[in-house]
Amino acid sequence: MSAFGAMVWNGFREARRNRVTVVVGAFAAVVMLSSTLVTEVTVATFDRVLTDFGLGMMSLILVFLTIFLSSGLLSREIERRTIFLIVSKPVSRTQFLLARLAGNMLTLALLMVAMMLIFDSQLLLFGAKITSTQYVAAAGLWFELLVLSSAGILFSSFAGPMVSAVCTTGLYFAGHLAGDLLDIARRAESETVQELTQALYYLLPNLERLNFRSHAAYDLPVDVTTFASSAGYAVAWAMVFTAISLFIFERRDFR
Amino acid sequence: MTQPASPDAPPIQAQGLSKTYKVGFWFNRTVRALQGLDLEVGAGQIYGLLGPNGAGKSTTIKILMNLVRPTHGSAHLFGQPVTSAATRRLVGFLPENPSPYEYLTGREFVTLAGHLSGLTRHELDQRVTEVLGAVELGSAEKLQIRRYSKGMVQRVALAQALVGKPKMLILDEPTSGLDPVGRRQMRDLILAERDRGTTVLFCSHIIPDVEALCDRLAVLVGGRRVREGSVQELLSAQVPTMEMVVEGLKVDQVKGLGVALESALALDGRVLVQVADADSQRLLGSVLTAGGRVNRMQPARFSLEQLFMDALKESGRATSVGGEINT
Structure with missing residues (x-):
């Protein structure tokens, strides 16, 4: 495994062993499974309510987790001085920061996959339709989380976890x-x-621009160009935030 | 383009290193942590940085590890600027009060360090087992670091420094906070590394550790180097002193004999006197003439502690202090 790969894997491992991630993951599973309750309040728009609730919950929970994980990503490392043992190795600060971001996104992607599996099994259980737009909405959410993660890391590069979380x-x-x-x-x-x-x-x-949940709820198609431009837009913002983070992080003294 | 680090170049070369920190809410106060430090460490040496708290020892080490940028001056490791990541392939670093990832087990943490040091998968497992054995953590390798004692954390941090087979070890207060057994083990490990040809730079304010380990040392006070040389050179440069135990005279009488004394201390009816070797015979004669007796007279043992205290006195800093603060 390369140094970069090892740092990404370690970021994922950190999130996996964090009690908050585990609790949030368990909570997400419970919430997704409890979507049966919302089916009680609808008759004709059964598919739409199930989709809207499922994707909405997924978004809410993952956004919370993204803010929690990313806003302390650098500041916690600096405060606890764990960073001393990593950046003193033959890796650049740029590699370190990008690996932390990648580790975060890997964690969120795997949680999202798990939540999608629960969501789809719920749909199958109730005989509701699984559509490609639901996956497009989930992908849009992942790009939104990318923007938020990179913003959280930017704030975390010069402020403490609390301030970073509030700003994000x-x-x-x-x-x-x-x-x-x-x-x-x-x-x-x-x-x-x-x-x-x-x-x-x-x-x-x-x-x-990254919210396709209403398309999924109403089963409206999202054309490739629209999605690609939205994804490109998210990547561009993530790159801007990351570039500023790198500019600050590369110049910081670790006292 | 950056040249690859050369293991044959001097492990450490630093010229005119200065570091000024801006502190306060508005960053309107400055602390001068380091002022024009020159440092050269040759291959295979154990080089010590000795100084009180705030002398600039840790700042020097942080500059060498690229954790802090110098305000002025330059520093090179194995001929390459400290900013070059590749140079750190040859260096193992143990920071003061190390803080490894607590959610990892000892083995996972050292394995991560091995990956970052550029070890291949093939050599990694064996090397990790080797260094965990060397620091006597083999039986605790599967325990999460959050369950480790302070001594075990220090040892796992040393293991991560050793895993990449470094040509040089940089250790910041490696024995601080360890019990006597832990300190002894750490000292033995440092000496074993020196015997393998590894250069060691370490800083400490524990004088017996520096005395026991170092080939050369620099004494830092207030961010400046005030002494530098081999331990033997520095000790032999001190003025030879004799120690006498005088009986039958009071401390004031001894002081009034007209001989310049370095110190005179009343001690259970006797007086313990330190006097320059050149004046010792004159003092002996004066004590006998005044009706006193000298029941013991021997050369005083020179110590680094004395050297250190002398250096502090000369710098006008009788107690340990931080860096210079300017408002």
């Missing part, structure tokens, strides 16, 4: 409201407000 949570909500900012810009009469809201829109990642 703020970015999550602001990112989902970014589309509204553009609406405000269009409707505002003041030129200053228009410019300000427009500037804010371009400074924030529009996370709604």
Whole structure:
């Protein structure tokens, strides 16, 4: 195994042995299985409610876990001085940071796969339809988690876990409201407000571009171009956040 | 393009290293941790950095391990700048109060360190077993590090430093916090590594460890190097002193004999006196003339402790202090 691979695997192992991940994983399983309860409140829109609830819960739980894992990723290593024993090896700080991000994304991907398996078995159990758009929605969620993870790591490169978590949570909500900012810009009469809201829109990642859950609930097709441009958009934002993190992290003193 | 590190180049070369930290909420105060330090460590030596707390020992080591960037000056390991990651292939590092990943077992942690040090899968298993055996953790290798005692954590951290077969070990306070048995084991391990040809740089404020281990040493005070040389050179450079035990005279009477004394201490009806060798015969005569007796007279044993205290006094720092703070 290469040094990079070993660090990625270690990141995954850390998350797997973290009690919070285990508890959240168990909670996710319980919540997904309890989707039977929501079927009680619907008659005609059975498939839609099941899909909406399942994917919504998946998003909520994984976003929480992403914020928890990523916001302390670097700051905890620096505070506990575990980083001394790693960056003193023949690996660059860039490799270390990218491996931590990759380890985080691997953990989230595997949890997502497990949650999708439970989700699909629920659908099969109730005779509801499994559609490709449900998988597109899950993939969109993974790209959203990539943006949030890289933002969490960025905040974590200069602030403590608490501040990083608050900032990442703020970015999550602001990112989902970014589309509204553009609406405000269009409707505002003041030129200053228009410019300000427009500037804010371009400074924030529009996370709604990665939300295909309503497509999945209504079984609407998502064309390849739309998905590819959204995925590219997420990767671009993740690259921007990671580049800034690297710029800061490479110059930091570990006292 | 960066040249590969050469094991034949001097393990450590540093010129004019300075480090100033900005502290305070507005970063408006500065702490000078290191001021123009020159350092050269030859192959196969055990080189000690001795100094009180805040002398700049750990800062020097952190600069060498690229954990901290110097404000001025340059540092090279095996002929390459310390910023080159490849250079660290030849170095094993044990930080002060090491903190390995607690969720890993001892074996998993040392295996991770082996991967990062560039060992191949083929040699890794055997090497990990070897170093865990050397630090006597073979029986605890499957235990999570969170269950280890402080001494065991120190040993697993040393194992990760050794796993990559380094040409040089850099150890920051390796015996700090260990019980006497642990300290002895750590010292034996360091000496065994030296016998294998490994260069060792270590810092400590535990003088007996430095005295027992080092071939050469530098004394740092307030971020500056105030003494440097082999232990023998440094000790022989001290002024020869005689120690006398005087009876029949009080301490004030001994002090009033007109001979310059280094120290005079009342001790259960006797006076313990230290005097420069050149003045010892004159003091002997004066004591006898004044009606006193000298029941013991012997050369004082020079120690690093004395050297260290002298260096502190000369620097105007009688107690251990941190770096210089400027507001």
